[in-house]
Amino acid sequence: MSARDSSEAGWGIRTTAVHAGIDRAARVDPIGPSIVPSVNFAAEWNQIGASAAGTDEQVSFVYAREGHPNATQLEQRLAALEGAEDAAAFASGMAAISGVLGMLLAPGDHLVISDVVYAGTAEYVKGPLARTGVSYTVADMADLADVTRSLRTSTRVIYAETPCNPIIKLADVRALASIAHDAGAELIVDSTFSTPIISKPLELGADYVVHSLTKYIGGHGDALGGAVLGAAEPIRRLRREIGTHLGATLSPFNAWLIMRGIETLPIRVKAHSESAQTLASYLASHPAVSRVIYPGLRSHPQFELAREQMAMFGGMLACSVRNTRTFGDGLASTLRLIRVAASLGATRSVILYCDTADLQRMTFQLDEEHLRRYRTWAGDGVFRVSVGLEDAEDLCDDFARALEVAA
Numbered sequence: 001m002s003a004r005d006s007s008e009a010g011w012g013i014r015t016t017a018v019h020a021g022i023d024r025a026a027r028v029d030p031i032g033p034s035i036v037p038s039v040n041f042a043a044e045w046n047q048i049g050a051s052a053a054g055t056d057e058q059v060s061f062v063y064a065r066e067g068h069p070n071a072t073q074l075e076q077r078l079a080a081l082e083g084a085e086d087a088a089a090f091a092s093g094m095a096a097i098s099g100v101l102g103m104l105l106a107p108g109d110h111l112v113i114s115d116v117v118y119a120g121t122a123e124y125v126k127g128p129l130a131r132t133g134v135s136y137t138v139a140d141m142a143d144l145a146d147v148t149r150s151l152r153t154s155t156r157v158i159y160a161e162t163p164c165n166p167i168i169k170l171a172d173v174r175a176l177a178s179i180a181h182d183a184g185a186e187l188i189v190d191s192t193f194s195t196p197i198i199s200k201p202l203e204l205g206a207d208y209v210v211h212s213l214t215k216y217i218g219g220h221g222d223a224l225g226g227a228v229l230g231a232a233e234p235i236r237r238l239r240r241e242i243g244t245h246l247g248a249t250l251s252p253f254n255a256w257l258i259m260r261g262i263e264t265l266p267i268r269v270k271a272h273s274e275s276a277q278t279l280a281s282y283l284a285s286h287p288a289v290s291r292v293i294y295p296g297l298r299s300h301p302q303f304e305l306a307r308e309q310m311a312m313f314g315g316m317l318a319c320s321v322r323n324t325r326t327f328g329d330g331l332a333s334t335l336r337l338i339r340v341a342a343s344l345g346a347t348r349s350v351i352l353y354c355d356t357a358d359l360q361r362m363t364f365q366l367d368e369e370h371l372r373r374y375r376t377w378a379g380d381g382v383f384r385v386s387v388g389l390e391d392a393e394d395l396c397d398d399f400a401r402a403l404e405v406a407a
């Protein structure tokens with residue numbers, strides 16, 4: 001069943017999450033997906049040459065690096081959820097991100113990228129991508145004039161994250177898409193923090209959406225994966241370049257795990273959002289907390305945009321406390337549920353301190369003006385919290401214990 005079929009079936013998002021991507025006409029018909037670990041698939045005598053020549057209308061599988069049943073099921077389910085013509089799944093979010101940037105940008109081209117992005121993305125852009133002769137300018141995606149100022153005649157891509165990692169600043173996808181298209185460029189949106197349950201950037205005009213499937217979409221913190229979604233032709237090309245040629249293919253087992261995770265995505269994102277709203281309000285009222293950044297709070301500078309662009313406000317929040325060091329030093333001994341750890345979007349709550357100076361060293365070393373803007377949001381640093389699926393009251397209690405020490 002193609003992505004188009006499932007949306008034409010008029011299914012709701014929960015039905016799509018559970019049924020899209022399963023081919024009922026397949027010869028074997030278990031009602032749940034099975035893992036197909038085989039690297040080789042029986043082929044027609046003249047099929048292998050045709051696939052190597054790139055004729056690419058291959059509907060059957062030959063060799064797993066080029067495609068396998070578990071990846072195809074996952075890709076079709078993702079495309080159905082996002083309302084995309086097609087999706088390509090890869091070994092990690094970074095494979096998806098480096099893959100799509102590498103495919104769209106050639107030596108001499110220019111990229112306008114958000115001043116705040118996932119650290120791995122910034123490292124890739126200023127290292128390997130820049131070495132290929134691609135130049136870039138960082139811009140504040142929340143300030144459209146700054147984005148427009150950053151454009152050059154050679155700009156081919158605008159790249160944004162919303163909400164962005166780690167300071168939960170939003171980007172207005174519709175406005176950025178129109179700026180990009182007026183400049184003859186394309187817009188890529190990293191929608192990892194939103195998932196298609198919260199927003200669908202392609203419907204707002206973006207050309208590509210990328211996800212780290214490792215986070216909410218897989219949802220259990222047990223499988224790395226990534227995906228790029230967009231129009232059929234470039235996604236097919238991307239699957240060849242990043243899967244077939246670079247070899248960053250998603251494994252059948254991880255594809256299967258992520259496929260299973262997706263079935264609860266709509267209800268998980270709802271639960272993450274509700275608990276994050278409760279925790280954000282609790283923290284905002286706590287005297288030891290100096291700032292809370294959460295799109296569902298009226299105090300978020302882009303609350304209006306959040307209401308317009310997001311169906312829910314998500315499970316990610318950032319906060320600062322009055323006494324960072326005492327609070328930080330006490331976390332490991334005071335918290336009983338929330339763990340101090342990287343990554344996000346899984347069932348278990350985690351907290352991570354993002355020090356402004358450290359992050360600048362790792363990422364874009366912002367100029368004075370952009371650093372000033374960053375500090376307006378995040379000061380010397382923020383604690384980034386991925387709110388899990390525990391009871392919100394228990395999470396508030398856990399924070400209460402940790403904040404008592406810091407008061």
Ligand SMILES: *Cc1c(COP(=O)(O)O)cnc(C)c1O
Pocket residue numbers: 092093094095097118120161165190192193212213214215224225226
């Ligand atoms: C984690 C993350 C990535 C990278 O994904 P991996 O699956 O770890 O490679 C990219 N973007 C965002 C916003 C992320 O949080």
